[in-house]
Amino acid sequence: MNATIADLKNRFEDALVTAFGDEVAGIDPLLVPTSNPKFGDYQSNVAMALAKKLGKAPRAIADELVQTLDLSDLCEPLEIAGPGFINITLKTEYLQAQLAVMQRSDRLGVETAESPQRVIVDFSSPNIAKEMHVGHLRSTIIGDAIARVLEFQGQDVLRLNHVGDWGTQFGMLITYLQEVCPAALTTADALDLGDLVTFYKKAKQRFDDDPAFQEAARQQVVTLQSGDQKSDRAWKLLCNQSRREFQTIYDLLDICLTERGESFYNPYLQGVVDDLEQAGLLVEDQGAKCVFLDGFTNREGERLPLIIQKSDGGYNYATTDLAAIRYRIHTDGANRLIYVTDVGQANHFAQVFQVARRAGWILDGVEVVHVPFGLVQGEDGKRLKTRSGETVRLRDLLDEAIARARADLETRLKEEDRHESQAFIEHTSHIVGISAVKYADLSQNRTSNYIFSFDKMLALQGNTAPYMLYAYVRIQGISRKGQIDFGNLGADIKILLHEETEFALARHLLQLDELIGQVSQELMPNRLCQYLFELSQKFNQFYDRCPVLQAEEPTRTSRLVLCDLTARTLKLGLSLLGIQVLERM
């Protein structure tokens, strides 16, 4: 209905000028969806806004505007209500025609972007030599959903995995392994990843406690950075091992990423320093090269520096992020850079973006945006941990979700005396478990902290993945029972809306394109979740009130189309969240 709104908006703008003169040219008619279905489909709030400017009562303005407007081809007669709201109800024939258009479209009436943007979505970004843990969950899931929505719009999306494959951590790890397990530095898979993680923790401990070790580790970083062959080989071995482990999780989650780690930008770091130097932004302070920031101060009120090159000559992550911005805009040609990381990095990104802007790297028309999300907390409201106090491995978390979904399914099969194949049970519990985790995360406003609960996300009722999967399954049930091929309902189908629940469902279906536009702008996947949940509710209400297969023609076919549109919308919407549907469950 994007086109409908655009059309209404134009007609309102014209009518405003006709009624009140050029004084109101270009005024936004403030068309929004109504807050309550009893007010119709859309409302204009412009009369209240113009009251002061025109020196007239809002209702009088509304009245004049309504006299001027002719929307009889689209709408029922306009109504003025309350202080001066103009309520717009679309004609039933119009809704029916729009549904027919949607039905015929393989994109459900959602247009592709007119001029596709080059968009880079930077998400997931685990660290080499560490296991992916629950902290990576949100970035991975949210980033993937955002990328999918933009891809569906036809944007040219590059999904980048900015893995932590460089820096001090490797100095620590290599130095430590030289001492305790040199074989790991020369032989592939001499250690399994679990051991590597243990070694990493021990190395970190040494680094924090032992100044001599710290120095050796720093020196090792310099050696690595200078291109030393032995170090380079060890580094590559470690990276490969981690990479394979990450991939099993991405496969499990059905998520696709292009790896371009921090090390990728090594050749460009010196260029960052040179550029900043040339721009006159670089200041040497206590041996480190810094850019002093606007609007960031320490406790004495002095401007804070962003360290670009450390006193030992090394670079840190700010430098890498700056090099990445420069590369992504100037070499990749990106128009939009999206960083999906936890909100704790908000400061860091604000600082880096500021420096990039001042250095002139962010070209006109390029949007650089941090998409932050809150912490994953346990049911106690604290950072999610295992019972023993460790961070939760992502692998374990996903396995548990699947196991719980499976236990749940098997209980139900027993209760209902159903018999299903092993393959069915495996597949269903996998989809239900993974979807539940994804949906629980995505359905929350990403900026707030989120309380992780298996019980809630796997619940069969409420705003959960299983509820929506079930709505889809119900529709497939109709198709099986009636031997209906939704893809072949007939060429010239009439959709007829009579019942309240049919109207409510139809109106909701027609909002899909507006919603996708919004999500792609605001990058808030929870809005898509909300839409799909409401769609499922409205479908279930329709399903409850309106028999489909037993209905007389032409109602029967019309209802079948509503079912088909609902199923396709659910399938598409869920796919944009990275969630697959099931035919039966």
Next chain:
RNA sequence: GGGUACUUAGCUCAGUGGAUAGAGCAACCGCCUUCUAAGCGGUCGGUCACAGGUUCGAGUCCUGUAGUACCCGCCA
């Protein structure tokens, strides 16, 4: 100390400057001879943290206060 975000029903959370602030869960009451009841309907539940301000209109914008979380110089 500075910065940022948050505070909405018993719990978990939505909420785009517009009309009587909404869901889900929990509790209680109904509805399966029917396309899967994993569903639907209903009841109960609110000082939108507090105090000011802007506005025709504020949960939403601004200021202040309180509480909570996160970030703050060579880790990422």
